[in-house]
Amino acid sequence: MKFKAQVSFDGERTLVVMNGWLDERAELPELEQPVGGDLIIDLEKVTMVNSMGVRNWIQWQSAVEVEKNVMLINCSPVVVKQINILDGFLNDRTKIESIFVPYFCEDCGFEENKLIKIAQIKSPDEAAEAFGTYKCPKCAMNMELDMVKSQYFAFLEKQRAKFT
Numbered sequence: 001m002k003f004k005a006q007v008s009f010d011g012e013r014t015l016v017v018m019n020g021w022l023d024e025r026a027e028l029p030e031l032e033q034p035v036g037g038d039l040i041i042d043l044e045k046v047t048m049v050n051s052m053g054v055r056n057w058i059q060w061q062s063a064v065e066v067e068k069n070v071m072l073i074n075c076s077p078v079v080v081k082q083i084n085i086l087d088g089f090l091n092d093r094t095k096i097e098s099i100f101v102p103y104f105c106e107d108c109g110f111e112e113n114k115l116i117k118i119a120q121i122k123s124p125d126e127a128a129e130a131f132g133t134y135k136c137p138k139c140a141m142n143m144e145l146d147m148v149k150s151q152y153f154a155f156l157e158k159q160r161a162k163f164t
C-alpha cells in the first residue's frame with residue numbers, strides 16, 4: 001500500500017498522519033523547520049514497516065527540528081514491534097503517547113486492536129492486568145492478548161529510563 005502523509009497545524013501543534021507502507025519508497029513529508037510547538041505523529045494506519053523504511057524513518061526523524069516534543073500516537077502493532085526491536089526507532093526526544101494492542105478471540109477467531117494510553121501503564125505486568133480481558137463483540141467470550149506481553153511492552157522500560 002503506497003505511503004501517504006498528511007500534515008496539518010492547529011496553532012499549537014503540528015500533526016502528521018502517516019498511512020500505508022513505511023518502506024524504501026515511502027516519501028516522508030518535508031516540514032517547515034523548526035516545527036512550531038509539538039510534533040504529533042499518528043501511526044495508526046501504518047500497516048507495514050521494513051528495514052529500509054526504518055532507515056528512512058530514522059533519517060527523517062533526526063533531520064526534523066522541533067520546538068517542543070515529538071509524540072507518537074495510535075502506534076499500530078507493526079510499529080510497536082519495530083520500536084521494541086530497534087533502539088534507534090525512537091530518538092531521545094520522542095515519546096509514545098498511545099499504542100494499539102492486538103486482541104484475539106479463541107472461540108470465533110475475531111481480531112481487534114484496542115487503543116491504550118501509555119500513561120495508564122506502569123509496567124509490562126501491569127499492562128496485562130489492566131487490559132487483560134475484553135468480551136468478543138461477535139460471540140461474547142473473553143478475548144486474549146494476541147502477542148507476548150513482556151515483548152510487546154518492553155519499550156516501556158526504555159521510555160521510562162529516558163523521561164523519568
Ligand SMILES: [Zn+2]
Pocket residue numbers: 105106107108109110136137138139140141
Ligand atoms: Zn469471539
